[in-house]
Amino acid sequence: MVTETLEGQEIAAGVTLRTLARSDAPALAAAYAENREHLRPWDPVRPESFYTAEGQAERIEGLLRQFAGGTLVPWLFEASDGRIAGAINLTDIVRGPFCSSSLGYWVAADQQNRGLASAAVERVCAIARDTLGLHRVQASTRVDNAGSQRVLEKCGFEPIGLAPNYLHINGEWRDSRLFQRVLHDNAPAL
Template sequence: MDAEPVILRPLARGDAAALAAAYTQNREHLEPWDPVRPESFFTVAGQAERVEGLLRQYAEGSIVPWVFEAVDGRIVGAITLTGITRGPFLSACVGYWVAADQQNRGLAGTAVERACAHARDPLGLHRVEASTLTGNTRSQRVLTRCGFEPIGLAPNYLHINGQWRDCRLFQRVLHDNAPAHP
């Protein structure tokens, strides 16, 4: 039997309840890869506040957030371009997660490709960076399949699951065009 389709769409104000449900359902699955979350993170009110903050950052041009939505309206993952930097750097970071029941469907790879396409056109960015915990080989395979190259190891890079963790850094160069001058 074929898996039900999932769409990647922009984050919306009305997503708080679906995000609270998704994070609650995937709490144990995501815990090894996430920072420690306050209990409020898993509530509709907490997600509504978070969504408002993300949409403010989007309006300011510093992030681009998307969610994965199943046919039944459930949110089953997310991907975000963060730290969008202009000038001579023209770069962003990408981060994503996929629900436990949606693993091994190619969703992460499809989303990473789409985020990179958006970073290149219309954002005009030169590169996208990603980091993974050193033991997250599944995510490292996704990035490698999507054209990312390893660029180093960052000791004590992220505070994840209550501890500072080492990360592998990756980048994908999108083009070699010079930055546009205003």
């Protein structure tokens, strides 16, 4: 289980990867509000409260409870000016014979094409392997999200299938391409 924080590991010029904190609610609400249209095609429909500091504070509390329970690890991309430039999470961490997790991320519109997602995915996969001892990480993208598919393939993820009507995104059930990256072949810890 990872319950310690990850502080200030630079993943690109002027951008660090660090663990989500309670104090991030106002900055995260601002980042989501600023990137609302940019993220709309890839996100579920969000209530208006999602774009407020109060809504993010409530959401962060839930994420940090899962973090403390060892089923999720939440990170942020933080620009040198303190703005949130994106986020990446390992969710649904399962131990035992499955020994796997799901990966999700987003990058702010003004931070695109800088290699942030690729650098963060590589760092998070290393943590999943070396610290969490996970065997594999899986991810999904909408079938038309070529950018995320390029990131995943660049980072060693392999396509493993198509999931029809997989996620309710932007108001409709959407098909997704599924990917996985096998991290090691060691037996799971008992």
